[in-house]
Amino acid sequence: MREAPVSLFGADRPAALSAGGLYWQLHQSFILIQIRGGLVIIDQHAAHERILFDRARASLAGRGALSQSLLFPAAITLSPDEFERYESLGGTLESLGFETEPFGPRSLIVRGIPAGVRNWNEGRLLQEILGEGRSGVDGFLRSFACRAAIKAGTRLSPEEMESLADQLFATELPYTCPHGRPTMLRVGLAELERRFARSVSPERT
Amino acid sequence: MREAPVSLFGADRPAALSAGGLYWQLHQSFILIQIRGGLVIIDQHAAHERILFDRARASLAGRGALSQSLLFPAAITLSPDEFERYESLGGTLESLGFETEPFGPRSLIVRGIPAGVRNWNEGRLLQEILGEGRSGVDGFLRSFACRAAIKAGTRLSPEEMESLADQLFATELPYTCPHGRPTMLRVGLAELERRFARSVSPERT
Structure with missing residues (x-):
């Protein structure tokens, strides 16, 4: 291949x-x-x-991710499942270029997102990825790439x-x-x- | 059809x-x-x-052809076969928008050509069409349309x-x-x- x-x-x-x-x-x-x-x-x-997936994998492999700061940091409230997934991902999100910190019981503050991502949608992107619950890191990266990529x-x-x-x-x-x-x-x-x-x-x- | x-x-x-x-x-x-x-x-x-062929057929059916005058009238010398074909075509060329007149034994003066024709090529177009000798008026019109149409x-x-x-x-x-x-x-x-x-x-x- x-x-x-x-x-x-x-x-x-x-x-x-x-x-x-x-x-x-x-x-x-x-x-x-x-x-x-x-x-x-x-x-x-x-x-x-394909571009985002490959870049995400390279970022996780330690080659460093480019992050773009949000002009206005976003506060996002997650469902219990989404928040659990967020916590289980550990440093993965940060490796991809997401700059987040927990804020209250089920909320995040997001200050930066991976460079080149177009569908941020005021934070809905992150909720969608965390809500999909695909298994494994590759499944997560596929969710991320699919949701973040430009659409038809x-x-x-x-x-x-x-x-x-x-x-x-x-x-x-x-x-x-x-x-x-x-x-x-x-x-x-x-x-x-x-x-x-x-x-x-x-x-x- | x-x-x-x-x-x-x-x-x-x-x-x-x-x-x-x-x-x-x-x-x-x-x-x-x-x-x-x-x-x-x-x-x-x-x-x-297709456009030129249809327009040529409409012209022959008497709906009149648009002619564009040449800035400099062209003198064209034909082979004996081409000249014979030219004479046998009678008013067909004129109906298409060609303005020609015999000039000497095997030569023409061309003062106008059908509007929209791009491949005039200093007269070579007319020599090519007259030289192909396809039979019938439709055959002649196909030669004309093919030679006069814009090329790839x-x-x-x-x-x-x-x-x-x-x-x-x-x-x-x-x-x-x-x-x-x-x-x-x-x-x-x-x-x-x-x-x-x-x-x-x-x-x-």
């Missing part, structure tokens, strides 16, 4: 970056990228899941699309999300020509 | 025109359009062939893409070029979701 990201990025690198217009977002859900041999279609949510229906600028693609191709398993679903489809020019019943000779008619 | 263009344009009309960015050109050959239910991929050459590898502005799509959907047989090949492929969002192995429930993960 392990594939070197370098060769992939070589072949699928967007063609002629200077020409511009190589990134296009379809229905605010899919990123279409022109590459030399055709087209790559990226599922933006699945791609971001989020408009992205060309720069954000490029950054997302760059980060995806820099992961070790760019082709699948943490659940094992594809993050991208490749459509070759030859396949398109075939679908259009074109001859591939230079004299195209 | 006859399909009403009205209903098609209803269903496949680009979504939310005001949002912009609904047209994207891939490898200067395919036009991708976001429609409400997904994506339409248009083969720009095949689409333009031609960069189009968003306005040009929109205009081409509009003109295509205004024809009576927008789905095929005069040779019977597809002008467009439709990719539904449901198909994309399926290819990405996504559940179609609102809680997408």
Whole structure:
């Protein structure tokens, strides 16, 4: 399953970056990228899941997490189950870049969240992750990646699309999300020509 | 085979025109359009062939052709076969919007060409069409449409893409070029979701 990201990025690198217009977002859900041999279609949510999951695992492995401070610290009240899970996670949340401290019997103050997380939602993100109760650290990381990743229906600028693609191709398993679903489809020019019943000779008619 | 263009344009009309960015050109050959239910991929050459062919047939049926005057009239020398074909075509060329007059034994002066034709190529277009010798008026019109249509590898502005799509959907047989090949492929969002192995429930993960 392990594939070197370098060769992939070589072949699928967007063609002629200077020409511009190589990134296009379809229905605010899919990123279409022109590459030399055709087209790559990226599922933006699945791609971001893979990026966040890998970054979270690297953080837990001690490579340090980037945290972004909240402008206004958030106070969050948890259910008993959620609070129990919060306590059982120990330093895991902190390793990911969450800066929290207990505050009263079932409440937290959150001062910082992992860098790059978009769906903070005034703290609902943390409640959702703590409420899912998937087993094991990997299950928790999958919950985190899924809940924190950009969703379908989020408009992205060309720069954000490029950054997302760059980060995806820099992961070790760019082709699948943490659940094992594809993050991208490749459509070759030859396949398109075939679908259009074109001859591939230079004299195209 | 006859399909009403009205209903098609209803269903496949680009979504939310005001949002912009609904047209994207891939490898200067395919036009991708976001429609409400997904994506339409248009083969720009095949689409333009259909448009020019239909317009040429309407011109021959007496509905009048728009002609664009050349800034500098062109003198073209034909082979004996080409010249014979030119003479045998009688008023056909004129009906299409070509303004020509014989000039010497095997030469023409061309003062105007059909509006919308891009590949004039200093007269080579007319030589190519006259040289192909396809039989019948329809064969001649197919040669004309194929040679005069924009080619793969031609960069189009968003306005040009929109205009081409509009003109295509205004024809009576927008789905095929005069040779019977597809002008467009439709990719539904449901198909994309399926290819990405996504559940179609609102809680997408």
